[in-house]
Structure formats: structure tokens, C-alpha cells
Amino acid sequence: MRVIFSAIAVSFVLALVAGGGYMLAQEPVYRAQPMPSVRVGDPGQNLVGENYSGNPGEVRQKPPS
Amino acid sequence: MNLRRVLGLIVFSLAVTVLPAGAQHGQDAAPPAQTGSPNAANPTADSANEQRLLQEMRKLQGRVTIPDYKAATLEQPQGRDYQWFHERFLPWASGILIAAMILALAVFYFTRGRIMLEDSPESGIKIQRFNVIERLTHWMTATSFIVLALTGLNYFFGKRVLFPLIGPDAFSTWSHWAKLAHNTFAWPFIAGILVMIVTWVRDNIPDRYDWRWLKEFGGFISNTHPPARRFNAGQKMIFWSVVVFGLALATTGIIMLFPFWTLDINGMQWAQYVHSSAAAILIAVIIAHIYIGTLGMEGAYEAMGSGEVDLGWARAHHSEWVKELHRVGVPPVRNVNTMPAE
Numbered sequence: 299m300r301v302i303f304s305a306i307a308v309s310f311v312l313a314l315v316a317g318g319g320y321m322l323a324q325e326p327v328y329r330a331q332p333m334p335s336v337r338v339g340d341p342g343q344n345l346v347g348e349n350y351s352g353n354p355g356e357v358r359q360k361p362p363s
Numbered sequence: 364m365n366l367r368r369v370l371g372l373i374v375f376s377l378a379v380t381v382l383p384a385g386a387q388h389g390q391d392a393a394p395p396a397q398t399g400s401p402n403a404a405n406p407t408a409d410s411a412n413e414q415r416l417l418q419e420m421r422k423l424q425g426r427v428t429i430p431d432y433k434a435a436t437l438e439q440p441q442g443r444d445y446q447w448f449h450e451r452f453l454p455w456a457s458g459i460l461i462a463a464m465i466l467a468l469a470v471f472y473f474t475r476g477r478i479m480l481e482d483s484p485e486s487g488i489k490i491q492r493f494n495v496i497e498r499l500t501h502w503m504t505a506t507s508f509i510v511l512a513l514t515g516l517n518y519f520f521g522k523r524v525l526f527p528l529i530g531p532d533a534f535s536t537w538s539h540w541a542k543l544a545h546n547t548f549a550w551p552f553i554a555g556i557l558v559m560i561v562t563w564v565r566d567n568i569p570d571r572y573d574w575r576w577l578k579e580f581g582g583f584i585s586n587t588h589p590p591a592r593r594f595n596a597g598q599k600m601i602f603w604s605v606v607v608f609g610l611a612l613a614t615t616g617i618i619m620l621f622p623f624w625t626l627d628i629n630g631m632q633w634a635q636y637v638h639s640s641a642a643a644i645l646i647a648v649i650i651a652h653i654y655i656g657t658l659g660m661e662g663a664y665e666a667m668g669s670g671e672v673d674l675g676w677a678r679a680h681h682s683e684w685v686k687e688l689h690r691v692g693v694p695p696v697r698n699v700n701t702m703p704a705e
Contacts (some may be wrong), residue, residue, distance in 0.1 A: 302496060302668070305502030309551040313507070317547025320620065 380688040436628060449612075450640075453528065457519050457643035464647040468654045475583060478660040481591040488674040490697045492666040497562055501667055504555030510548040512646050514541035519639070549616050556609040566593040572683060593684045601652050608645040611637055 382668035417438055427435045445610065493501070517525065517538060526534045576589045581597050589595075594602065615638040618624075622631060656663045662676040677685045 299668070301498045301670070304504045305499045306506045308499065309503040309506040309548065309555075311391075312503070312551035312554060313510075313544075316550030320550070321543075359420065359511040 365374075370435060384467060393622045402412060411701045418685075419493055420552040430495070431622060433628065439628055441629045441632060445635070448636060453639055453643075454519050457639070457646075460643055460647050461650065465648050468651060468659075472658065472691075473655075477658065478586075479585065486673055486675040489676055490677055490679070490685075490693070490695050491670055492672045493542060495670070496558075498667055498670050499557050500558045500562065504559060505550035507548045508645075508649065510544055511552055512642070512649075514545040515639075515642050516646075517541045519643070547618060549613075549620065553616075556605065560606055563594075564606075567599045569599065571697045572596075573599065588679045591680065591684065592687065593681060595680065597655075601648060604645065604648045608641040608648070611641040612645065615641070654658075 417440060450470040461617075521534065521538060525537065529537070570592060572590050572592060576591055576596040579587060579589045581595060582588050615634040618626060619631065621639065626634065656667065662672060664677075666672045674685070
């Protein structure tokens with residue numbers, strides 16, 4: 299049983315490390331494909347940026363790369 | 364005279380009051396445009412219908428001004444095939460496949476029963492069947508596979524089975540975490556598959572004992588034990604299923620973990636076809652593997668649990684492997700018969 303529990307622990311550790319690295323490597327869409335302006339409904343998860351206030355007239359600042 | 368003036372004033376007042384109203388009424392009462400007439404109001408008259416767009420698919424060209432080049436895909440007819448596969452074929456086919464496997468194993472269990480060691484009783488001598496690395500790899504891959512299967516089956520059946528049971532909020536939360544778990548446990552699964560290939564491929568190459576094993580159906584029905592080396596033909600089929608379908612799952616899984624990196628939308632759909640089909644088949648195969656390794660055969664679990672098996676079990680199920688161990692002089696791990704009583 300010790301090997302089984304060790305294997306379960308190893309799979310969780312590998313999943314957390316590799317999966318966490320994978321998720322950190324992913325870019326939010328507003329950073330991967332930035333645009334000067336887009337009408338959006340979900341500030342923070344959109345093409346404009348996380349600081350977008352929802353005002354369509356606002357010009358987004360390009361995020362630091 | 365006064366009367367004439369009064370009548371004239373009344374007529375003028377009526378004329379001023381009624382005529383504009385009549386004119387307005389006349390406008391309202393104008394007959395509506397007939398449908399189909401050349402002048403009929405049709406707000407979508409200038410837009411092309413879908414069939415026409417499909418006919419012109421190779422001819423229509425344009426450009427998109429946003430960075431997402433995928434937005435340039437105007438029509439993607441293959442999406443209909445994918446929708447049919449995802450919404451109709453996949454849930455039914457995979458459901459039937461998995462249910463049929465469980466039913467077949469249940470019928471086998473209740474007709475044949477557990478395969479016992481009656482004709483090869485325990486000798487008390489233990490030999491090593493799998494070392495620590497092999498067992499660690501097996502259980503790590505197994506843990507990952509169970510997480511991947513359960514979270515992946517949510518994609519097959521979630522909205523049909525779970526959603527009505529737990530409601531939209533719980534289903535949304537579960538699906539979110541299921542997706543995260545699927546993406547993260549994919550990595551130990553891939554690592555486990557690769558290590559298993561390197562570790563076990565040599566012992567899983569088909570040999571002359573396999574045909575006899577298959578002809579006798581492993582002795583499951585006749586209660587015999589056809590000779591086998593380290594792995595019999597049944598175990599080799601499990602191994603090669605894991606290799607083929609596991610690698611297919613790993614390859615298409617990585618393609619989907621990095622969407623549109625190498626393939627377009629149609630390529631992503633094909634990755635999904637292969638991934639979900641391989642998953643359904645491998646889930647059915649692994650259910651059979653779990654049955655044989657636990658409920659179906661006495662002594663099978665110990666091989667992967669403790670890594671040791673009784674010499675009697677090994678002689679019964681892997682007689683040629685035991686002969687090879689004797690030839691190279693591999694000593695038993697321990698002899699229970701000669702151990703001092705505690």
C-alpha cells in the first residue's frame with residue numbers, strides 16, 4: 299500500500315507542478331491579442347485588458363510585455 | 364345673416380377639424396405591402412443566406428483587422444459533422460461501449476466466477492514480479508487515468524446526466540474544476556505512459572506462446588493455464604492498447620492544450636474526434652483490466668500491490684517466465700515456510 303500512496307502523491311505533485319507551469323505559461327487573451335478598443339462585457343477577461351472600465355470610448359493602454 | 368354666418372363658421376370648423384383627421388386616417392388605412400411583391404419590406408433582403416455562402420465559400424475573400432486570425436473563417440461546414448459527433452454519436456457509442464464491457468464482465472463473473480488457484484496451491488515461496496519503479500509508474504498512471512476518465516466523461520455525459528441531478532450552479536463549478544484537473548493530470552499520465560513503454564515494451568513483444576493462449580482464451584473458460592512468459596497475450600493486449608490509445612490521447616491532448624498552435628479549427632475538431640474515441644475505448648479496456656486485476660483473478664492484485672507473487676501462482680499463469688528466472692538464477696524474495704514465527 300505504501301507504493302500506491304506514494305504513487306498517488308507523486309501524480310498529484312507532478313500534476314500541480316506541470317499543470318501549474320502550463321497555466322502560468324498561458325497568456326490572457328487581452329495580452330495575447332491586444333486591440334485598441336473592443337466593446338466587451340467582461341472586463342478583465344477580454345480583448346481590451348484588465349483595467350478596462352467598460353467605457354467604449356476609452357482607449358486601452360498597451361499592457362507591459 | 365347671422366344664421367348664415369353661424370352655419371358658415373360651423374362648416375369651417377368641421378372642415379378644419381375633420382379633414383386633417385381624415386387625411387391621417389387615410390394614411391393608416393393604406394393597404395399593407397403584399398409579401399412577395401417587388402416592394403415588400405424585407406429587412407434581410409440584402410444579406411446572403413447560408414446555402415449561398417456555402418456555394419461561394421472558395422470565392423469569398425476578405426480580411427480581418429483584429430489580431431485573432433481565426434476570425435477570418437467565414438464558414439466552417441465541418442463543424443456540423445463535429446456537432447453531430449459530439450452531441451449524438453459520442454454519448455451513445457461510448458455509453459454503449461462502456462456499458463457493454465461492464466455487462467460482459469458481470470456475466471462472466473456470475474457464470475465463471477473468480478479464477479482461483481485450486482490446481483496450483485500457494486507454495487509459500489515469494490518471487491518478485493514488479494519492482495518499485497514499475498509499481499510506482501503503474502499506480503501513478505492509474506491515478507492520473509482515473510482522474511482524467513472521470514473528468515473527461517463529464518464532457519461525454521455531464522450535461523445529460525449530472526446537470527439535471529445537481530443543477531446549473533453546481534454543474535458549472537464541477538465542470539470548471541474538472542477541466543482544470545483534466546489539464547493538470549494529463550502530465551503525470553503522459554509521463555507514466557512513456558516510462559511504461561520504456562520499461563515493459565521488451566516483455567510485451569508477441570511470442571510463440573501468445574497464439575495458444577488466445578486459442579484457449581487464457582484458460583478462463585476451460586480452467587486451464589496455457590504457458591506464458593512474463594506477460595501473457597491478454598496482458599500484452601492491455602499493454603498495446605494503453606500504448607496505442609494512450610499515445611493517441613497524449614498527442615491529441617497536447618494539441619488541444621495548445622489550441623490553434625499547429626492546426627486550424629478543422630484540425631482541432633479532428634483532434635477531438637481522435638481524443639474522445641481513444642478515451643472511450645481505453646476506458647472500456649481499463650475496466651476489464653481492473654476487473655482481472657482485482658475481482659476476477661486470485662493473486663493478481665498482489666503482483667502490482669506488493670510486487671511479490673507466490674511461486675505457485677507464477678507457475679500456473681506464467682510458467683515460461685518462472686523457467687527463465689530459474690535459468691538465470693534469480694533467487695526468491697523470501698520463503699514464508701522457513702521464516703521464524705513471531
